[in-house]
Amino acid sequence: MAPIPGKREKRILGTSLKMYFDLPDTNRYIDSLAALAPAAEKADLDLFVIPDFITVLPAKAKLADTKVMLGAQDCYSEDKGAFTGEVSPVTLSQAGVKVVEIGHAERRRLFGETDADVAKKAAAIVKNGMVPLVCIGEKSKSNIASQAVGIAVGECKPQIDAALSQIPNDADVILAYEPIWAIGASEPAGADHVVAVVEALRTLLADRSGRVRILYGGSAKPGIWKALAPALDGMFLGRFAHDPKNVEQIIQEMREP
Numbered sequence: 179m180a181p182i183p184g185k186r187e188k189r190i191l192g193t194s195l196k197m198y199f200d201l202p203d204t205n206r207y208i209d210s211l212a213a214l215a216p217a218a219e220k221a222d223l224d225l226f227v228i229p230d231f232i233t234v235l236p237a238k239a240k241l242a243d244t245k246v247m248l249g250a251q252d253c254y255s256e257d258k259g260a261f262t263g264e265v266s267p268v269t270l271s272q273a274g275v276k277v278v279e280i281g282h283a284e285r286r287r288l289f290g291e292t293d294a295d296v297a298k299k300a301a302a303i304v305k306n307g308m309v310p311l312v313c314i315g316e317k318s319k320s321n322i323a324s325q326a327v328g329i330a331v332g333e334c335k336p337q338i339d340a341a342l343s344q345i346p347n348d349a350d351v352i353l354a355y356e357p358i359w360a361i362g363a364s365e366p367a368g369a370d371h372v373v374a375v376v377e378a379l380r381t382l383l384a385d386r387s388g389r390v391r392i393l394y395g396g397s398a399k400p401g402i403w404k405a406l407a408p409a410l411d412g413m414f415l416g417r418f419a420h421d422p423k424n425v426e427q428i429i430q431e432m433r434e435p
């Protein structure tokens with residue numbers, strides 16, 4: 179089912195804490211994000227936070243009276259068994275996780291996660307009633323704008339195809355478009371590039387009946403949302419969310435006019 183023209187999905191804003199914080203800092207951070215829940219609701223915005231695995235359960239308790247969605251940074255593709263060191267999607271679901279991030283550039287580069295792994299994990303996440311947050315993005319950058327868009331779409335398409343290949347057409351998914359060269363950088367990708375890539379990616383997703391929301395990530399920070407808003411459903415924050423004041427500011431920027 180193609181999207182209804184003019185109809186926008188509910189906007190969504192979230193952050194992954196990656197492995198930046200220790201246990202006390204993560205707990206403090208979750209408290210400060212819980213305090214922003216009313217502002218997010220007022221702005222008609224879904225807010226999510228993805229702590230490390232250790233903090234998922236305390237985070238669930240801290241967020242219990244809010245609508246902030248809890249995420250996990252990864253999961254395994256099997257429900258149970260002899261998989262030492264892995265975390266089951268069943269357990270995550272039981273712990274209150276709603277969104278599971280897969281295919282992040284750091285996991286692909288440092289831990290060898292492949293498109294085939296992402297496909298299996300997406301299936302396991304959906305089977306367990308959670309939403310896959312699939313990270314996609316191109317490695318290469320061209321300074322020629324028209325070429326840069328083509329390169330990005332060419333690299334993202336197989337990542338998307340793989341991630342969606344094992345899940346039902348009506349399953350909800352979140353895609354985080356994160357050009358690899360913009361992650362951990364001082365500045366985000368240019369809005370013109372992001373908008374052009376995401377518009378092209380949406381045409382590849384037109385046949386899905388499930389809800390697809392596309393976020394921008396990669397040095398995302400206050401001040402960039404307005405230029406992304408025509409094509410994006412939200413943003414996925416990294417370092418610039420570490421100061422909750424930035425999150426508060428972005429919530430205000432993302433309020434519907």
Ligand SMILES: O=C(CO)COP(=O)(O)O
Pocket residue numbers: 194282356360361362363395396397398414415416417418
């Ligand atoms: O990878 C990211 C979000 O998952 C982005 O991280 P940074 O915003 O720190 O570049």
